[in-house]
Amino acid sequence: KQEVTQIPAALSVPEGENLVLNCSFTDSAIYNLQWFRQDPGKGLTSLLLIQSSQREQTSGRLNASLDKSSGRSTLYIAASQPGDSATYLCAVLNAGNNRKLIWGLGTSLAVNP
Amino acid sequence: DAGVIQSPRHEVTEMGQEVTLRCKPISGHDYLFWYRQTMMRGLELLIYFNNNVPIDDSGMPEDRFSAKMPNASFSTLKIQPSEPRDSAVYFCASSLIAGGVEQFFGPGTRLTVL
Numbered sequence: 636k637q638e639v640t641q642i643p644a645a646l647s648v649p650e651g652e653n654l655v656l657n658c659s660f661t662d663s664a665i666y667n668l669q670w671f672r673q674d675p676g677k678g679l680t681s682l683l684l685i686q687s688s689q690r691e692q693t694s695g696r697l698n699a700s701l702d703k704s705s706g707r708s709t710l711y712i713a714a715s716q717p718g719d720s721a722t723y724l725c726a727v728l729n730a731g732n733n734r735k736l737i738w739g740l741g742t743s744l745a746v747n748p
Numbered sequence: 749d750a751g752v753i754q755s756p757r758h759e760v761t762e763m764g765q766e767v768t769l770r771c772k773p774i775s776g777h778d779y780l781f782w783y784r785q786t787m788m789r790g791l792e793l794l795i796y797f798n799n800n801v802p803i804d805d806s807g808m809p810e811d812r813f814s815a816k817m818p819n820a821s822f823s824t825l826k827i828q829p830s831e832p833r834d835s836a837v838y839f840c841a842s843s844l845i846a847g848g849v850e851q852f853f854g855p856g857t858r859l860t861v862l
Contacts, residue, residue, distance in 0.1 A: 669850065678752070678839060678853035724791070735804065736851070738791040 637662045637729055641739035648715055649747050656710040656742045658725030663703050666728040670699050670710050673722045673741070682723075683710070687730065715746045752854035754840050760860045766828040769857045772821055773842030781851060782815055782825050783839040791839070797823065830861045 638661045648654055658668070667686045671679040683692045683699040685708070691700040698711040712719055722743045726736040753772040761767055773780045781796040795805040800817045808815070812831070817823040827834055837858050841851040 671853075676855075676858075678855045679841075680853070681850035684850055726791075735793050735796075735807075736791075740790040 637665075637727060637737045639725060639727055639737050639739040641723075641725055641742050643742060644740065645743040645745075647745040647747060650715060650717060652715050652746075653711070653713050654715055654744075656712070656723050656725075656744070658708040658710070658739055660706045660708075660727050660737070662729065663706050664730045665703065666730045668699075668701055668708050668725065668727045669736070670697075670708075671724045671726065673724060675721075679724065712744075715744075717746050717748050719746050720744055752840055752842055752852055754838075754854035754857050756857060757855060758858045758860075760862065761830055762862050763831055764829045765861075766826065767830045767834075767859060767861075769825040769838050769840075769859070771823045771825070771840030771854060773823070773840070774852055775821065777842035777844050777852070779843045779845070779851075780817060780823050781841040781843075782823070783841065785837045785839060785856070794825070827859075830859075832861045835859055835861050 640659045642657045665687050667684055669684045670682045672682050673679045683694055685692050685699055685701040696713040701708045722741040724741040725739040728736055755770045779798055782794040783791050784794055785791045794807045795815045796803055797817045813827055815825045837856045839853050839856045841853045843851045
């Protein structure tokens with residue numbers, strides 16, 4: 636059974652720092668992996684999607700990497716800003732499965748001015 | 749496009765009452781997903797539809813939960829009777845095709861059952 640773990644559960648950093656959020660999954664047979672952002676009281680916004688054949692995806696100050704064989708993904712945020720404060724969730728779509736995303740519990744990020 | 753629309757945004761009800769949550773997916777999207785989010789269990793997929801047909805409802809916790817999608821632009825999630833442990837945020841999401849592309853989420857309905 637696929638399990639997704641995110642470390643750390645919470646993170647507080649000063650503005651301007653580069654930071655890394657971690658996601659690990661137990662079954663490497665995945666179709667893709669997605670990173671989402673959730674703001675308090677809001678829905679989820681997809682940030683980056685990495686297909687199983689890809690190693691990384693970049694969008695602005697965000698870079699997500701995928702090491703399928705070791706069951707790990709990282710989300711790198713460069714030059715963090717207070718507006719980056721949110722909860723970041725990782726989800727995997729198992730290969731061969733129907734269409735069920737398996738979610739981590741998220742990392743709550745606070746970027747302090 | 750207005751995005752995925754959910755109503756109500758907040759619902760407070762008493763144990764035993766029927767609760768109906770509503771969702772309008774993004775026009776043209778073939779897949780619709782209902783999720784539940786709690787602090788302890790995170791996000792859980794309850795059920796999803798493809799072209800209005802339920803494909804996988806294995807995440808529906810009990811017979812008290814039911815979901816329908818009478819047409820491509822509307823879906824409901826019903827809880828009858830509601831219990832305090834049903835208190836959570838319920839999200840609806842839709843996607844154009846399911847695999848390989850992102851799901852677009854609504855703002856959620858925060859349900860409190862007293």
